[in-house]
Amino acid sequence: MTRTVDDVKIGSLLRVWRKLRGISQLELALRADSSARHISFVETGRSTPSSTMVLHLAEHLDVPVRERNSLLMAAGYAPSYPETSLASPEMTTLRAGLDQLLTAYEPFPALVMDGMYDVVTANKGVGMLLDGVSGHLLQPPLNAMRLTLHPQGLAPRIRNLGEWRAHLLERMDRQAALRSSDALRGLYEEVASYPAPAGDTHTGPDGRTDEPGPAAHPYALPLRIEAGGQVLSFISTATTFNTPMDVTVSELAVETFLPADPETAAVLRAAA
Structure with a gap:
């Protein structure tokens, strides 16, 4: 389920992450159980994925947790992952x-x-x-x-x-x-x-040297x-x-x- 929007920010960000990982739209589609056509529509801004799809694509692109929040916000959703200080009682x-x-x-x-x-x-x-x-x-x-x-x-x-x-x-x-x-x-x-x-x-x-070569650390x-x-x-x-x-x-x-x-x-x- 997608909704058409004019804002292409989420698509641009996903395209950056896909290219950073060195995979094609087809490969990402196969990994995410989607279609290359749908991935193309998302990247060009013709459709915006649901929040669940954003996280699904982020997982298959190995996007860090911090940046997954950025992807969600770019798509118009609230961040999914909190950022809790280690000094807080919850930690x-x-x-x-x-x-x-x-x-x-x-x-x-x-x-x-x-x-x-x-x-x-x-x-x-x-x-x-x-x-x-x-x-x-x-x-x-x-x-x-x-x-x-x-x-x-x-x-x-x-x-x-x-x-x-x-x-x-x-x-x-x-x-x-x-x-x-x-x-x-x-x-x-x-x-x-x-x-x-x-x-x-x-x-x-x-100026002091160590013993070189693989034998020093096999x-x-x-x-x-x-x-x-x-x-x-x-x-x-x-x-x-x-x-x-x-x-x-x-x-x-x-x-x-x-x-x-x-x-x-x-x-x-x-x-x-």
């Missing part, structure tokens, strides 16, 4: 669960970030890595990307800075494209402008960082919520750092 159970998760992971580092990589909360394991970081980078909101790649942050102590920097920039670039986020793109451009190690990608800004790229006079090695994982129904929750990610070798695990346990 008490969620906050308690996250704190319990981070505490249980100690002494290994773990933190929670929002969609702009601002740190929402972190455990004591993260504190061990922050020694020597410039105070201005630790002022709230503490941004994980700035903290890691800034020359006054962790960067001087990351032994494989070239590799780790490339990994983080690729991750941010992908997220900015998936979310079509100007703010995230701006953050990417900022941290990408920070000084990069010259020459060997395994050489840090202090199953995943590690973060190798000096802390407490020793080189620690971590494998990172990022966890998000399944089927989030709130904008805030949809953009949260739990980042954990698993020791990549027995020596790192022993150092962290001893320090704890």
Whole structure:
């Protein structure tokens, strides 16, 4: 069921998301159990989808929850997903669960970030890595990307800075494209402008080198960082919520750092 309108804004937005995902009208129609003709009518403004159809198309286009609200409003409907502050009483159970998760992971580092990589909360394991970081980078909101790649942050102590920097920039670039986020793109451009190690990608800004090649990390790229006079090695994982129904929750990610070798695990346990 559709209604004809003159406003083509919703169609234009859906077309942008479809092209961003690199799929044709026919492919989207097949995914959404619709027709290419109907998708074409929606995109050209000849018809406007129902709110249910907007959300259905958004799901098959993998549109982020925040932008699904924008699509609904462009089509003349009210937003479907609330955006609740983590400080609100409704989030008490969620906050308690996250704190319990981070505490249980100690002494290994773990933190929670929002969609702009601002740190929402972190455990004591993260504190061990922050020694020597410039105070201005630790002022709230503490941004994980700035903290890691800034020359006054962790960067001087990351032994494989070239590799780790490339990994983080690729991750941010992908997220900015998936979310079509100007703010995230701006953050990417900022941290990408920070000084990069010259020459060997395994050489840090202090001139010290790490062991290059796949043999150093056979199953995943590690973060190798000096802390407490020793080189620690971590494998990172990022966890998000399944089927989030709130904008805030949809953009949260739990980042954990698993020791990549027995020596790192022993150092962290001893320090704890």
